[in-house]
Amino acid sequence: MxxxxxxxxxxxxxxxxxxxxxxxxxxxxxxxxxxxxxxxSPADYQQGDAVRLMYVHVPxxxxxxxxxxxxxxxxLFFIVWRHPLxxxxxxxxxPAGAGFAFLTLVTGALWGAPIWGTWWVWDGRLTSMLVxxxxxxxxxxxANGFDRPERGARPAAILAMVGVLNLPIVKFSVDWWNTLHxxxxxxxxxxxxxxxxxxxxxxxMFAGLQAFFLLMVVQRMRLLLGQARLARxxxxxxxx
Amino acid sequence: MAGFFAMxxxxxxxxxxxxLTLVFVLLLWLHTETRLAKLQSQLQSQLQSQLQSQxxxxxxxxxxxxxx
Numbered sequence: 001m002x003x004x005x006x007x008x009x010x011x012x013x014x015x016x017x018x019x020x021x022x023x024x025x026x027x028x029x030x031x032x033x034x035x036x037x038x039x040x041s042p043a044d045y046q047q048g049d050a051v052r053l054m055y056v057h058v059p060x061x062x063x064x065x066x067x068x069x070x071x072x073x074x075x076l077f078f079i080v081w082r083h084p085l086x087x088x089x090x091x092x093x094x095p096a097g098a099g100f101a102f103l104t105l106v107t108g109a110l111w112g113a114p115i116w117g118t119w120w121v122w123d124g125r126l127t128s129m130l131v132x133x134x135x136x137x138x139x140x141x142x143a144n145g146f147d148r149p150e151r152g153a154r155p156a157a158i159l160a161m162v163g164v165l166n167l168p169i170v171k172f173s174v175d176w177w178n179t180l181h182x183x184x185x186x187x188x189x190x191x192x193x194x195x196x197x198x199x200x201x202x203x204x205m206f207a208g209l210q211a212f213f214l215l216m217v218v219q220r221m222r223l224l225l226g227q228a229r230l231a232r233x234x235x236x237x238x239x240x
Numbered sequence: 241m242a243g244f245f246a247m248x249x250x251x252x253x254x255x256x257x258x259x260l261t262l263v264f265v266l267l268l269w270l271h272t273e274t275r276l277a278k279l280q281s282q283l284q285s286q287l288q289s290q291l292q293s294q295x296x297x298x299x300x301x302x303x304x305x306x307x308x
Contacts (some may be wrong), residue, residue: 030265038258039244049247052254056261099264107257114253212265219272226279233286237293 006083015218022215029208036201050199052115056118057107058186059206060100061129063213064077064168067097069134070217072164073141075157085221087153090160091143092220096213098136104129116180124173126183132170135163 037055044051071093077086083142085143109119120126142156143149174183185193247254 026269030262032252033277034258034262038254043248048250049254050250052247052250053257056257062259096268098267103261103264106260110253114250209265216268216272219276223272223276223279225275230279230283230286233252233283233290235289237286 003121006085008085011085012222012225015222018218019200019215020225022211022218026212026215031200031208033205034210036204041201042197045113048140050111053107054109054176054198055201055205057104057111058202059209060103060107060208062206063209064097064101064104064129065170066092067213068160068163069167071097071136072167075160078153078157079142079161087157088221088224090139090157091224092150092217094136094139094143095220096216098133098140098167100209100213101136102131105133112180118180119179123179123181125170125179128166128170128173131166134164135159135166140161144191182230 033055034054037052041052041055043049045207071090072095074086077083078090105126108129112121113119139156139160142159143152171184173179174181186199186202194202245251245270
């Protein structure tokens with residue numbers, strides 16, 4: 001499977017088929033999810049309409065975590081099997097992942113201000129999420145900080161793999177320490193602790209943002225492969 | 241309608257959070273698609289000019305230039 005996809009030509013062919021379905025799912029998911037989240041879903045009996053921030057905060061957090069896992073896996077494939085496409089995949093994942101980590105922090109602060117009475121506390125969940133954001137920024141700085149991108153690929157991949165250790169800390173921080181952040185409501189033992197009237201808007205927004213994220217990864221991979229091809233063509237023309 | 245925008249007194253927080261998320265999505269989407277479209281047209285013209293110069297040098301039959 002990975003060998004099959006590691007061929008850039010095959011990847012580009014497969015990517016052509018995925019772009020339009022992803023565009024449609026992303027647009028539909030975001031439009032329907034926005035309507036469900038902002039207008040149709042009920043207000044919370046304790047938090048009132050502030051709960052509507054959950055529909056952007058929680059999917060952003062899931063995407064930040066899952067995208068970092070993808071970044072770590074792509075970096076592992078690059079380091080172990082030296083697949084150049086794995087490095088390109090990692091470079092394509094990082095900007096969108098960093099964006100979602102940033103959105104998680106900002107929407108969390110906006111939700112915390114009226115409900116907790118504070119924008120920020122240095123508790124386990126918030127601090128580990130901030131560390132995750134710094135790992136994304138560190139990866140981007142290392143991967144793009146060299147004149148020749150291939151020189152930054154290896155140190156960036158190693159940093160990405162080290163950062164994977166932070167993922168279980170983010171996930172279990174609410175169980176391991178006393179935090180202001182609430183414990184998990186969806187991915188937890190004992191089933192989901194959220195009403196279906198709020199679950200559907202949440203899943204619809206997640207589907208839209210997930211499709212958008214995958215679309216960005218595919219398009220950025222095409223962009224990076226295209227830039228490499230353009231550079232090769234320019235070199236060939238100079239040589240001839 | 242005013243009640244919808246007021247969001248029960250949490251309007252400033254809710255709209256800022258949603259606005260930032262949707263603006264981020266829209267800007268990243270437009271930026272990526274625009275850059276990709278620009279790159280594809282650059283690639284196409286680079287390929288055309290390279291094949292043209294090869295044809296002029298007699299390396300390729302000009303009538304059989306492949307599409308970029």
